[in-house]
Amino acid sequence: MTTISHVRGCQPSTMLDYATALRASNSTFTDQVRRMDRAVDATMDKWQGEAAAAASARSLSESLVASHIDTAVTAVAEAHASHGAVLDSIRTALLAIVDLEAPGVGMSVSDDGTVTAPSVPLAGDIVVSMLLQHRLDAQVDALQVRIKALLVQFGEGEMQAAQAIRAAQQQLDSTGSPGAATISPVVSDIISGTTSLPSDPAQLHELWSTLSPADKDALFAHDNYIGNRDGLPVVDRDHYNRIKLDDELARAEACDPSVSDRLVDLQAVRDTIDKDPNRMLMLLDTQSGAQTHAAVAVGNPDTADHVSITTPGLNTTVGGAIGAMTDEGEQMKLTAEKQLDDTVDHVGETVSTIAWIGYDAPQLDKDDYFSEESLKGAIQVAQPWNAQAAAPDLSQFYEGIAASNYDGDPHLTAVGHSYGSFTTGLALQETPEGIVDDVMVYGSPGLGTGHDFVDSSLDKLNIAPGHAYEMTAHDDPVAHMNRFGWSPGYMSEFTHLDTDATTTADGVARQGATGHSEYSRSGDNGELRTSGYNTAVVVAGLADVPGQLVIGDSAVKTGGMDLLDGLMDLTR
Known part of the structure; x- marks a missing residue:
């Protein structure tokens, strides 16, 4: 004993x-x-x-x-x-x-x-x-x-x-x-093209567990992007992706035309993972998209009890956002683990947060809304194309997390912001039921679930009743667009959470979030805002603990209040 x-x-x-x-x-x-x-x-x-x-x-x-x-x-x-x-x-x-x-x-x-x-x-x-x-x-x-x-x-x-x-x-x-x-016959056949690696994350994980280190190294030599395969242990993904990052960064700095235009992105990834040894590079891809794709985990998703994957929206790039998103994820992890340690029967449970920029997010030029780039971005953000292209990859990423986690069934939360929430909604519709446990979206223009007057969103999203959450901040016009189906703030099946300033159950005074961009950002006091705290509670799996979440109003009421305030301003 x-x-x-x-x-x-x-x-x-x-x-x-x-x-x-x-x-x-x-x-x-x-x-x-x-x-x-x-x-x-x-x-x-x-x-x-x-x-x-x-x-x-x-x-x-x-x-x-x-x-x-x-x-x-x-x-x-x-x-x-x-x-x-x-x-x-x-x-x-x-x-x-x-x-x-x-x-x-x-x-x-x-x-x-x-x-x-x-x-x-x-x-x-x-x-x-x-x-x-x-x-x-x-x-x-x-x-x-x-x-x-x-x-x-x-x-x-x-x-x-x-x-x-x-x-x-x-x-x-x-x-x-x-x-x-020595390379095994199985790997020799894959390298020769006789067979191929399984595309299903669970099958790939099972095969990978039978391979020797020499087999794995030989597969990396055959495919330098092997670390992007969903289902591989995250330690191996991080290991091989770091080798690939070093190679591409060296070539970009040497002005290799195949990667020279990705130098800022590669430097941002390097700076992000070098900031803390507890960070893991789960995705690095400079070739398949118009933009660089990357995903960084804080903590090891394979050993964590709770895992979140956050998908961002408009104007997100690896070079401009991977560092900030990972920092926000680290603050989310710390806050979620504090709530767990303060809750009986959850002491010592761990959290891993993942910043996933695995698709080409629409882009607008903030300095010139009439530039060619902005016009393309305006079309993209109003259309489902980018999200539709990303959904299969994000869905498989979810499945890969479940397949490689040591427990085999981690508490998994899908988080989406803005156009990224639409991408999240489409991905969930392709993800088998039971993989993702909770969904949290904020500033959402819709989840691709249609405009039916009778809610059927959770059936389409493969999420159990009581496990879907949304936040609509004051003065956030995107959350009222209902562009890609009803915005979640208008859906009765979603639990509506508050974004206003308050003192939360842990005794911390938290600032509110307004507009479209403050949800995940820390306040001036260094603490997560009310919106970030609510997300941390959901990520920690503590949403059913009485008094933990800060419940708010639906977008119908929030939007109505904003509209009324705007009309009153006009009459003053």
Whole structure:
């Protein structure tokens, strides 16, 4: 049985420090390997013949082994980081109860988690004394349940960490074994074109789990965009996408015409993922669209209990928005996890947020609304084409998250803003029921569900009743457009949430959001606005906890108030 003294003596934060140091050393190693590869490539341009072919084959073999080491070390670091974060969170929550909360009410806690209350003297009014004792005993029971639950969680977490670290270490130990760089027949057939990788995320994940590091490296050499495949473990997606990012960024800086116009986007992605080691590059694509596509996760979606995917709208570009969206996602993660830690039975649960710019969002030139770009963007934002093109990719991205998550069924929330909410709506209509648990949209011109007078939106969106939420801020004209079906603020099946300034259930004074762009932005006090807080509660899966959400009005009332205010302004 796990004891309090054992938990107190553990220092899970050192696992995070170790992971950071290991990643830094591994980065130095991979940089040296890439320099070697570039030197070999330069030599091969001038050297031909059998000897050159043999040298090239040897170089490929060494590169595969080096990549195997890189993958294995990354897995070791990830095992330490992810499990260390979970254990540290549980330890912090436990010691806060044992060292502060229990003593603060005069109670003592034994090493096995048993809580003892002080005895109330039977003096004066005996009935009052007995009532006080009864109340103390009830507090004892509540504290003891929480403490012992955390002790069990810590013990289970240690076992899971040991298993994960042992498995990652065995993978690293096999690096130098004979045949470590041998490619399996399955992968050989894929590379030769005889077969292909499964397109279904669940099937791909199952196949990927059977491959050796050498197999995975060979598939990356065959397809440098392998990291974009939905269903792959996020650690592998991040690993291979970072290699591809380094390659494309180097070529863009060298004015390679195939990527030179994507330099700003690539630099923004690099700056975003370098800002925090807890960020993971899940998508990088400079080739398939008119714009660069990218997705960055804060935290590991494969180990998180709760995952959100946010799709933005008009005027979003990777170069201009991936950093801000990821920062907003980080604030969302912190706020959601705080709500979880403050809620009984949810202490220690983790959240991962993903900024998904995986499509060509319509663009308007803010400085020249009559430019050719703005005219094209105006047409695009008024039409379903861009969203229709993006919906299959976003739907498959949802399925990939579910397929690669260790639990197999994370609590998944689809979040959409503006034209991105329309894209989200179309994607949900293509996503099997049970993959996405909640949907949160704001500033939405419609979800592609039509203009029926009788709501049938949730059936079309494959979302269970009571799990669809929307926000319509004052002075947001887009949320009243009803352009792509009814805007969610006009749908009775959606829970309408407030965006006005208020003090939320966690005691934080939050600023309101007005207009079309403030929903996800933090206020001047550094805290999420009411709209961001509401989103965090939904993302954390706590929407059914009484008093957590700040309920608001439908767009019919909100829009009517805005219109009335506007008319009054005209008469003044």
